[in-house]
Amino acid sequence: MEFVVIGGDAAGMSAASRARRLMPDCKITVLEKTLDVSYSACGMPYNIADPVREIDDLVVRQAVVFREKQKINLLTGRCATKIVPGENMVKIVTLTGKTTDIHYDKLLIATGASPIIPDTPGFDMEGVMGLKTLDDGRKIKSYIKEKNVKHATIVGMGYIALEMSEALRERGIDVAMIKPRPEFMPRMDRKIADVIKDTLISNQVALHPGHEIERIEQAGKTFKVVCADLTLETDMVLVAIGVEPNNQLAVDAGLKTGIKGAISVDGNLRTSNEDIYAAGDCADAIHVVTGRKTWIPLALRANRAGWAVADNIAGKNLALPGVAGTSVFKMFDLEVARTGLDFKDALDAGFNPAVVTIKSRSRAHAHPGASQIHVHMIADKASGKLLGVEMVGKEGVAHRINAPAVALHAGMTIDEFLQCDLAYAPPFSPVWDPMLTAANQLLKKL
């Protein structure tokens, strides 16, 4: 058996490692176009925040371990340029331009996703950067240091943009954030979005929603970010308006793609070609709430899907049940978490959503040090089922979201969730956990 993996990060290296454990005699080759494999991309904002730490701290397992201990034929600096499904063959080009090709019995496409960079003039300049690979992280860190960056502009106001706003403020850099649409975090509940917005403002982050960038201009040692009615002078631009799946190889090979261009896979992570699998940020998934295809590129799913590919190749026939879209991020002193559907998702999926947003406390009545916690909860009026939860607060949010995530996997109704026996002690929550308070309020609307 020859197993070839394109892409050497979360999904790819998880698949390669597990394939080795399951199939000691399998020939396993990983093609990685950069020189980095197996790193924590999600850790980059926190690493960038710290001028002392090396970006290479984020490497989870060294290439030498894969090569020598696991006997994986790990080829870095090798870009797969074409898949030829009829011949079970991948064409490769090296960093020096040499071409070659490799045969596979089973192939995994784990090419990940890339930051969307607009076509707008000036976005191709040095100093205007996205953040996805370890090399992106290196570039940003060295740019900050070498150019002595005092002001940065972040284009976009999503999770990565928000995490990076904290990272840059930590380094003493003034931060402006800009995006075309006027509403701040339009998909989130308004009260929760307001808590996030207030925290940005109190940390001196300048917010400029509702401004479409016309161009970025070089202006001596700095840049001008030019909109119709606003010009920002800045030393560096970080582009964080979202990511898109790296699907080109799959498209060229005639594989089926679907939602947002992600490579379409079945529960076993198999593409429309029976010898080719896809996993990680380039592939789609089933949403456990809707039962429909979704594209939610997140690290846990990438690792899990990588494992499942190895299991399937080894003959285990492992189908993954799907994702709930559970995610969390830290921003200044806030924890922000979500799982399941938001209101618009719920409408789009044909549900009749009832919503509630409650404000509660992170600790019990009379326990010192409590802070506010907001819980937004969505249920379907027809079935009574829990559809999604959003939360924000200064403590106890990150792990709290996992309880409704499990409830979504179990298909629980609000009534069933409300009856769950959750933990209580005064330092950690009121007797009625804020999630139960939300469920109780929501039940009245069903």
Place this chain on the structure above:
Amino acid sequence: MEFVVIGGDAAGMSAASRARRLMPDCKITVLEKTLDVSYSACGMPYNIADPVREIDDLVVRQAVVFREKQKINLLTGRCATKIVPGENMVKIVTLTGKTTDIHYDKLLIATGASPIIPDTPGFDMEGVMGLKTLDDGRKIKSYIKEKNVKHATIVGMGYIALEMSEALRERGIDVAMIKPRPEFMPRMDRKIADVIKDTLISNQVALHPGHEIERIEQAGKTFKVVCADLTLETDMVLVAIGVEPNNQLAVDAGLKTGIKGAISVDGNLRTSNEDIYAAGDCADAIHVVTGRKTWIPLALRANRAGWAVADNIAGKNLALPGVAGTSVFKMFDLEVARTGLDFKDALDAGFNPAVVTIKSRSRAHAHPGASQIHVHMIADKASGKLLGVEMVGKEGVAHRINAPAVALHAGMTIDEFLQCDLAYAPPFSPVWDPMLTAANQLLKKL
């Protein structure tokens, strides 16, 4: 409708308040033998830790609110001495010894639980105290202050004992803990128990397991706690060897009691008499994992059961699904949490338990500030079902336990739990949450 409640804390006042909301015209009477109602008993250790705060800070809702706003006939200092089911009547004695009686259409027994005080000589002295009521808390606080307590001995090593060890150390009091059985926390996983033990020792708490107390003697201004081969000199003794349900009224009235003497109730909280309900720490419950009766006196259940009694009296026919025994406590810098069955519970319930204990990290690879987190997980070999989880760590344990608690309510297998889409961000967990790592290891043993 005349609704009478015996006991004015969590279950009783929850029931009375909700009954008022559901039945504006109902005559509601609450009999409370102390002068305190509606307080956070669980908050007492934290309050005792702070010499400045008043114990009365723990009152959640003032008696005047129940009386004037909710028109509840709240009678404090009134002890119910006898229930006469044939006459739907409760006999009462006041603090001054006056007797009277009151008629009910529906009665709720919410008498709670009391600390077990051994028959051993000396346990009846002033300065040898249990902790359950607000008055107990007052007594302990004033005793510490007035006697200028420098050394305290805690009898028992359960949750309350451990919480109190921190509270007393916070006040600069030397603490010794003593109990008859040699093993520290015998029902917990050994590794998790060791983490707790090490933390006690590093906080200068002297542990003396394996010592049966023969007597406590007064010795001038101090006490001697005398065992066969150990004598502790101490200024104060806190007895925290467990609690027992206050079932006397129920027993005398011929109501059915069961496990550990708790008043036996059905899913609707009804006792063996159709006009009499029981809720809170005096009543039993169904365990969601075993489907059998259990007695786990905890605050959330008490509140929830109080509500359910009101719902049932109002004609809603609300059956509670049961408890998972989810609990958490803080001790020094540790969070300790559990849900479901422990190993012995699992054996007793007829399961064939497989167990695993893993050590993981509270934050991602390379994220600064991470600490250890231990997860102990139990599953049934026959069905593959999750049976219980224990955890200990310095952060992220308290709320993490709620995810497996929900899984227990849903009856999930380990495999199903392992596939749950949990939240990940580097400040909060590794990509594979420690619970998923435990589930993955446990799956190999099934």
